[in-house]
Amino acid sequence: VSISLATVRNVQGGNGMTAGPLYTVTELAKQLGMTPRAIRFYEDKGLITPQRAGTTRVFSTRDRARMILILRGKRLGFSLRDISDYLSLYDADRTQRAQVSLLVDMVNERMRMLEVQLGDLQTTLGELREIKKLANERLAQAS
Amino acid sequence: VSISLATVRNVQGGNGMTAGPLYTVTELAKQLGMTPRAIRFYEDKGLITPQRAGTTRVFSTRDRARMILILRGKRLGFSLRDISDYLSLYDADRTQRAQVSLLVDMVNERMRMLEVQLGDLQTTLGELREIKKLANERLAQAS
DNA sequence: TTGCTCCTCACGTCACGTGAGGTGGC
DNA sequence: TTGCTCCTCACGTCACGTGAGGTGGC
Numbered sequence: 001v002s003i004s005l006a007t008v009r010n011v012q013g014g015n016g017m018t019a020g021p022l023y024t025v026t027e028l029a030k031q032l033g034m035t036p037r038a039i040r041f042y043e044d045k046g047l048i049t050p051q052r053a054g055t056t057r058v059f060s061t062r063d064r065a066r067m068i069l070i071l072r073g074k075r076l077g078f079s080l081r082d083i084s085d086y087l088s089l090y091d092a093d094r095t096q097r098a099q100v101s102l103l104v105d106m107v108n109e110r111m112r113m114l115e116v117q118l119g120d121l122q123t124t125l126g127e128l129r130e131i132k133k134l135a136n137e138r139l140a141q142a143s
Numbered sequence: 144v145s146i147s148l149a150t151v152r153n154v155q156g157g158n159g160m161t162a163g164p165l166y167t168v169t170e171l172a173k174q175l176g177m178t179p180r181a182i183r184f185y186e187d188k189g190l191i192t193p194q195r196a197g198t199t200r201v202f203s204t205r206d207r208a209r210m211i212l213i214l215r216g217k218r219l220g221f222s223l224r225d226i227s228d229y230l231s232l233y234d235a236d237r238t239q240r241a242q243v244s245l246l247v248d249m250v251n252e253r254m255r256m257l258e259v260q261l262g263d264l265q266t267t268l269g270e271l272r273e274i275k276k277l278a279n280e281r282l283a284q285a286s
Numbered sequence: 287t288t289g290c291t292c293c294t295c296a297c298g299t300c301a302c303g304t305g306a307g308g309t310g311g312c
Numbered sequence: 313t314t315g316c317t318c319c320t321c322a323c324g325t326c327a328c329g330t331g332a333g334g335t336g337g338c
Contacts, residue, residue, distance in 0.1 A: 167318075168317095168318075168319095179318090183320095197318095198318075199318055199319080200318085
């Protein structure tokens with residue numbers, strides 16, 4: 001039984017049950033500026049569960065939206081586990097109250113960490129400037 | 144043949160060839176605020192090569208100084224490979240000219256990366272503040 | 287038959303943490 | 313004999329990158 005993606009796309013256009021375009025891993029990856037490997041990895045971690053056409057992954061617009069959310073979380077520096085916890089609350093609660101509440105907690109903690117990082121980074125930059133100065137003096141002296 | 148560290152320490156005090164105190168992995172680790180595992184790992188990567196008393200590692204003050212240099216590099220965000228490259232130049236050149244020159248290059252590149260990181264970090268903090276605002280509004284609205 | 291895409295292992299990367307299982311000296 | 317320290321594997325962590333080897337549809 002061979003079920004090509006083309007076949008799926010056609011069936012899809014025909015029955016009207018699930019609307020919108022469909023994508024393969026590579027297509028979706030290219031669109032979102034990531035690698036197919038990363039998408040497969042996220043699936044392995046349970047972050048997204050695309051349908052299958054035989055063995056080939058088929059992504060809907062819903063999947064696409066979810067991937068964008070995942071990427072947003074990553075950009076903000078959250079771990080895949082954090083993102084996974086957050087996303088799994090979406091299906092649980094109708095009002096999304098728990099989800100929004102978790103989001104606030106996560107964001108607060110992340111901000112605290114980033115403030116610390118910012119301080120460290122400034123300190124490090126200062127030290128590097130000093131080292132550079134000393135090294136340059138030494139090079140000038142030796143010549 | 145059993146060669147205890149105590150034995151080594153005594154011999155050491157006696158012949159005068161190599162001066163200064165000696166340390167075991169755990170002692171050195173405690174002194175420098177790191178884990179013995181980390182030290183063993185660095186040895187595995189060729190960053191330090193302590194002597195051995197049988198199978199037990201024996202660290203000299205020279206080794207200790209080298210470990211402090213390694214830790215300094217780490218604090219400044221350099222990879223172990225970078226640090227290794229830098230340290231290996233010490234034995235090569237008498238004038239240390241190549242070493243200091245490499246240091247300047249490394250520091251410059253690191254500073255460039257940190258400037259970028261600093262910008263990203265500010266952007267991220269801004270986005271997080273916005274998300275937090277929206278989420279809090281939503282929570283207030285729902286109640 | 288050739289190309290192109292998709293798939294599943296599975297090892298490699300980076301800097302260690304964390305047991306497991308065993309040895310030596312007081 | 314009990315404790316304490318030291319040692320060597322070797323798997324686990326985190327987020328993928330990178331082949332290897334194979335399949336399906338035009």
